[in-house]
Amino acid sequence: MVLYIIGLGLADEKDITLRGLEAIRSSSRVYLEAYTSILMLSNTSALEKLWGKPVIMAHRETVELEADDIIRDCKDGNVSFCVVGDPLSATTHTDLILRAKASGATVRVVHNASIMTAIASSGLQPYNFGQTVSVPFAQVDSWLPRIAENLQHGMHTLVLGDIKVREQSEEDMARGIQRYQPPRYMLIPQLIEKLLSASEAHSQGLAKSSLPVAPILSAQNTLAVALCRMGAESEGIYAGTLAELHALAAATPEEARAEEEADDADELASEAELDKRRAQRAEERAHTAFGAPLHSLVIVGSRIHDMEARYAGQYKVTGSRWDDVAREVYGCRD
Amino acid sequence: MVLYIIGLGLADEKDITLRGLEAIRSSSRVYLEAYTSILMLSNTSALEKLWGKPVIMAHRETVELEADDIIRDCKDGNVSFCVVGDPLSATTHTDLILRAKASGATVRVVHNASIMTAIASSGLQPYNFGQTVSVPFAQVDSWLPRIAENLQHGMHTLVLGDIKVREQSEEDMARGIQRYQPPRYMLIPQLIEKLLSASEAHSQGLAKSSLPVAPILSAQNTLAVALCRMGAESEGIYAGTLAELHALAAATPEEARAEEEADDADELASEAELDKRRAQRAEERAHTAFGAPLHSLVIVGSRIHDMEARYAGQYKVTGSRWDDVAREVYGCRD
Numbered sequence: 001m002v003l004y005i006i007g008l009g010l011a012d013e014k015d016i017t018l019r020g021l022e023a024i025r026s027s028s029r030v031y032l033e034a035y036t037s038i039l040m041l042s043n044t045s046a047l048e049k050l051w052g053k054p055v056i057m058a059h060r061e062t063v064e065l066e067a068d069d070i071i072r073d074c075k076d077g078n079v080s081f082c083v084v085g086d087p088l089s090a091t092t093h094t095d096l097i098l099r100a101k102a103s104g105a106t107v108r109v110v111h112n113a114s115i116m117t118a119i120a121s122s123g124l125q126p127y128n129f130g131q132t133v134s135v136p137f138a139q140v141d142s143w144l145p146r147i148a149e150n151l152q153h154g155m156h157t158l159v160l161g162d163i164k165v166r167e168q169s170e171e172d173m174a175r176g177i178q179r180y181q182p183p184r185y186m187l188i189p190q191l192i193e194k195l196l197s198a199s200e201a202h203s204q205g206l207a208k209s210s211l212p213v214a215p216i217l218s219a220q221n222t223l224a225v226a227l228c229r230m231g232a233e234s235e236g237i238y239a240g241t242l243a244e245l246h247a248l249a250a251a252t253p254e255e256a257r258a259e260e261e262a263d264d265a266d267e268l269a270s271e272a273e274l275d276k277r278r279a280q281r282a283e284e285r286a287h288t289a290f291g292a293p294l295h296s297l298v299i300v301g302s303r304i305h306d307m308e309a310r311y312a313g314q315y316k317v318t319g320s321r322w323d324d325v326a327r328e329v330y331g332c333r334d
Numbered sequence: 335m336v337l338y339i340i341g342l343g344l345a346d347e348k349d350i351t352l353r354g355l356e357a358i359r360s361s362s363r364v365y366l367e368a369y370t371s372i373l374m375l376s377n378t379s380a381l382e383k384l385w386g387k388p389v390i391m392a393h394r395e396t397v398e399l400e401a402d403d404i405i406r407d408c409k410d411g412n413v414s415f416c417v418v419g420d421p422l423s424a425t426t427h428t429d430l431i432l433r434a435k436a437s438g439a440t441v442r443v444v445h446n447a448s449i450m451t452a453i454a455s456s457g458l459q460p461y462n463f464g465q466t467v468s469v470p471f472a473q474v475d476s477w478l479p480r481i482a483e484n485l486q487h488g489m490h491t492l493v494l495g496d497i498k499v500r501e502q503s504e505e506d507m508a509r510g511i512q513r514y515q516p517p518r519y520m521l522i523p524q525l526i527e528k529l530l531s532a533s534e535a536h537s538q539g540l541a542k543s544s545l546p547v548a549p550i551l552s553a554q555n556t557l558a559v560a561l562c563r564m565g566a567e568s569e570g571i572y573a574g575t576l577a578e579l580h581a582l583a584a585a586t587p588e589e590a591r592a593e594e595e596a597d598d599a600d601e602l603a604s605e606a607e608l609d610k611r612r613a614q615r616a617e618e619r620a621h622t623a624f625g626a627p628l629h630s631l632v633i634v635g636s637r638i639h640d641m642e643a644r645y646a647g648q649y650k651v652t653g654s655r656w657d658d659v660a661r662e663v664y665g666c667r668d
Contacts (some may be wrong), residue, residue, distance in 0.1 A: 007447070007451075009351055009353075009446075010445060011447070013352075014351065014352040014353040015351050015352070015353055016351060016352060017343055017348065017349050017350060017351050017352075017446070017447075018347075018348040018349070018350060018351075018352070018355070019343075019348040019349055020346065021352070041470050049382060065633070071487075086447060086451045086454065088454030088455060088460075089451060089454055089460045091643075092454060092457060092459060092641075092645065094457060094641055094644075094645045096644075098644075101648075110352070111343070111344060111447035111451045111452050111455070111564075111565055112343075112446070112447050112451070113351075113445035113446050113447060113451070114343070114451060116449070116450065116451065116460055117341075117420045117445045117446070117450065117451055118424030118445050118447060120420065120423055120426060120445075121422060121443050121445070123426060123428060125426060126423045126450055126466070127465060127466040127467075127468075128465055129465065130464045130465060130484075130489065131462055131463065131464060131487075131489050132461040133461075134461075149487040150464075152487075153465075153483040153486075154464050155464065155483075184407060202362075224667075230445075231445055256581075276361065282355065295486060307426075307428055308426075310428075310432075311426065311428045311431075311432065314432075314435075
């Protein structure tokens with residue numbers, strides 16, 4: 001029988017294709033990859049209603065076991081394995097597909113839009129993008145050279161923020177409690193902080209061993225486009241320099257002072273507790289400025305065309321130097 | 335009212351999303367961008383039946399005029415502008431969208447899968463692709479440096495073949511006859527010939543002025559994946575070296591000899607006529623080997639992972655040195 005690997009598209013249950021829906025309705029079992037879907041579909045009842053089928057959640061940490069189930073199911077009828085976005089763009093599901101084929105099943109992929117398609121809504125040409133990078137919460141910056149490589153040849157870079165779902169706290173793990181932390185999504189301000197600090201550290205590292213080197217990214221002179229909830233009704237696109245986009249979610253001086261005073265006054269709070277509060281405030285401000293996740297960021301490459309700059313400029317944030325930087329740093333004409 | 339810019343997806347009328355279909359059904363006028371759609375949908379009746387609407391063809395050479403119509407239509411009701419694939423991936427339709435917004439219309443984009451999504455079906459990771467290039471029929475090789483830039487940093491390259499539709503012959507144009515040539519699509523063998531000859535010319539050009547330089551691409555040692563009719567039932571994926579993929583559509587020595595003899599024997603045929611026959615035979619062989627258009631090609635970058643090589647290796651053509659080249663040239667492990 002057939003194993004369908006089906007993309008559900010960008011935002012909600014209406015983004016499935018007719019081909020995908022037909023495949024699901026022909027299937028005796030329907031799996032939903034839980035990892036990416038947690039955000040888009042807060043519950044599966046809308047899907048189950050539309051599909052006319054119960055949905056089986058497939059969790060990434062148990063995918064090995066579930067692959068066996070899925071492949072066994074294929075012997076008795078069609079099976080659909082559904083993934084938010086395009087089904088192969090984030091993970092190629094190579095293992096599942098190869099094993100299903102080896103067991104004699106026919107595998108069919110039903111593609112759909114993903115963030116890699118939605119980048120075009122920024123007005124930046126998809127042809128001009130280089131490799132895509134993911135920025136994790138962890139202190140790792142192996143993604144920085146990839147951005148530098150793209151920039152060297154003037155290409156744009158799609159930067160994806162980390163997603164953490166079904167994480168366990170260290171305490172729970174130590175006590176053997178099976179309980180998950182709320183999901184975490186990297187939002188635009190944190191993404192920009194990671195980009196700028198890695199870039200700064202990189203240039204200092206190089207400066208030690210040889211001549212001073214300009215950072216790969218510049219808060220004032222690197223243009224970027226924030227892509228939020230692409231494809232949803234509430235889609236938000238924001239263009240500006242890295243510093244401008246970051247400032248959108250910054251505390252005003254008054255807020256910062258008031259918060260510092262409140263923290264100082266609370267003598268019972270530990271430093272860890274205060275850090276947690278600060279992180280929470282930052283997250284609330286990021287939500288206010290950019291809305292709910294998912295957030296991604298495009299770093300603009302130097303080969304940006306005048307028309308790309310003009311189109312993306314529609315989305316520039318209030319007071320942005322977008323046009324000046326496009327002209328003076330990127331060499332665009334008005 | 336709303337101007338919807340709607341992607342129809344990869345293959346046929348079933349690839350539209352529910353969101354796209356709903357938008358079309360809410361529209362008082364529905365345009366179909368004719369340029370890319372000629373191939374996928376040989377006639378529009380399947381669309382009209384599904385959509386319950388007449389379809390107005392929008393031709394690229396008159397898009398300026400049609401943009402005025404489309405924008406005027408938006409004043410009275412919703413309008414849908416439909417494009418095969420993702421609606422913004424090949425052309426950003428910047429002009430239409432900016433003018434519609436300026437006239438006060440709301441513009442909504444309904445994304446869909448495109449060849450840039452379907453590349454993942456090759457098993458090569460979409461994250462590892464650099465910029466995309468288009469290879470035209472014309473003798474232009476400005477795309478070659480882009481491939482070289484991608485290869486320098488180990489990235490894969492999606493190479494799109496040219497499409498020529500609604501072309502007029504020089505004779506017809508001279509006589510003022512409004513008649514179009516049959517559409518032309520660049521097929522895999524011609525695409526590979528263009529890649530290798532541009533690469534060879536480039537290395538010879540460099541060799542003149544300085545030291546000899548290796549060509550950017552190697553017939554024997556560059557791996558590639560041919561992507562044909564992606565998303566359709568008849569989808570075909572073929573992996574091998576550039577030489578192997580090219581050889582799939584080559585004449586056997588016996589065929590070549592027989593054809594040469596036939597050409598020599600036909601003393602009435604002009605050299606131009608013989609060239610035309612040869613081109614036609616080459617095209618027929620390309621069709622036999624790879625099937626109907628659209629054809630695209632991925633040039634594999636040096637950072638290919640073992641798993642990517644293994645997965646794409648499923649599609650290697652008979653007798654291919656794929657595994658050897660992956661190991662010896664690209665450094666993959668088995």
